Structures are given as C-alpha cells and as structure tokens.
Amino acid sequence: MFDPSRNDVRTFFCEAASKRTSGAPLTPLEAIAADWIAEHPEYADDLSDAERARSATYTAEGGRENPFLHLSMHLSISEQIAIDQPRGIKQAFELLSHRRGSAHAAQHEVMECLGRMLWESQRSGRPPDGEAYIDCVRRRATS
Template sequence: MENNDPSSLRKVYFDAWQKEQEKLPLSPLEAMIVDVIQRHPEYHPIFDDPKNFHSLQDEKFQLDHNPFFHLALHVTVLEQISANRPGGIRKLYQQLLKKIGDRTETEHKIMACLANVLKYSFERDEAANEQLYLKAIRRLL
C-alpha cells in the first residue's frame, strides 16, 4: 500500500473484502483489512457492492467522515502494534486494552492520538514525533 493514489488504495480495501466474501485466501494485510471492516458494520454497505468502488473511487470525503482514512488508521495502528514500532506501543496497547476492555475502542483511542500527532507534524512541516505519540497514548492510561 505504498501507492498514494486514493483510487488504488481504496481498491485494496474493496479487493480484500470481495476475496473474503468469496472465501478466497487472504494475504496478511488483506486479513487485517477484512478484520477491521468486519468490526465496522456501518461500512459494510460500501464494500458489499463492488460497483461502489467505481462510484466512490474519486469521492472527496471530509477527513473526519472518510471511511478509507478511518480504516487506514486502524491498519496503521495494527501494523505498529505488530512490529512494536514505535518501541513500546505494543505494551501500551495491551495496557489500554486491559483498561478499556474492547479492541476496537482501544484502537480508536490510539488512532485519535496518531491523528493528532500527524496533524501537529503536518502543521509544522516536520516528521511525526514518536515520543509525543507514545506520551499521548500513556495519558489514556
């Protein structure tokens, strides 16, 4: 998913969902995407009809109402936890999950921290600060 073209990125989500519906084997990334979509039934109508891809491929969503951005944040957080990068995020996730008790809600809290750090870095035209990100997650504990 290194391509920054929104249409190509959206296609990855549609393709993963369609493969799941057809019971075809999924790559690890596709399995992660399907898991996140399954936990968001409000997005199922988007992905259940493959024709939606063509009508939505150029759709301009408001950032806070963009299902693809939301899913991408989930995938990013899950990949960070899997790789424990930034260092310590896996332990923080486990502690927060224990406190909250719900995987999706825990990810949403971390995603909010990530989005804030990304916004902060974008506004300053600098790289995202991993320490600020981890500090924000720690404050949730």
C-alpha cells in the same frame, strides 16, 4: 517504500471486503484489513463498489467519516503494534486495551493520538514525534 495512491487504497479495501464476503483467499495484509472491515459493518455499502468508492468524496461538511481513512488508520496501528514501532506502542496499546476492555475501543483512542501527531507534524513542518504519540497513548491508558 510503499506509497499507494488514494485509488490504490480504496481498491485494496474494496477487494479485501469482496474476498471476505466471497470466502476467496486473502493475502496476510488483506486478512488484517478484512478483520477491521468486519468490525465496521456500517462501511459495507462504501466497500461494495470499487468504482463508486474511487470517486466518492468525504468532507467534514458532508458529515460522513471517510471509511477508507478510518480503515487505513486501523491497519497502520495494527502494523505498528505488531512490530512495536514506534518502540513502546505495543505495551501502551495493550495497557489501553486492557483498561478499556476492548481492542477496538483502544484502537480508536490510539487513532486520536496518531491523528494528533500527524496534524502537529504537518502544522509545524517537523517530522512526526513518536515519543509524543506514545505518551498520548500512555496517558489514555492510565486515566
């Protein structure tokens, strides 16, 4: 199982950003990451220096969203949709994306559902509830 460290994740996104900027060849996963990086130009400075990125701290008190967590969630959701895992996420996402008129906006809403599922799992000590996650996305797609 793939279990990257915080530094691995930050290095990965910084390298994907650098390759995207320079036009260097990207691996398939880097290409997906680079597409999300392009959607978030506000993260350019965070991704421009891998050394600084590895030591950066993002706290709620600091008032800044963690760009690496945000991009990681985009990447995770993209992979979930591609393989329809948990089962039903692809259809629920497509419905939400159509309703919102934007895959990016839909991903942000799915991100809210994913974050809630993970928080509830951590709080309860139980495994993540994929059905509750899909239900959350479906509710957003039909409201």
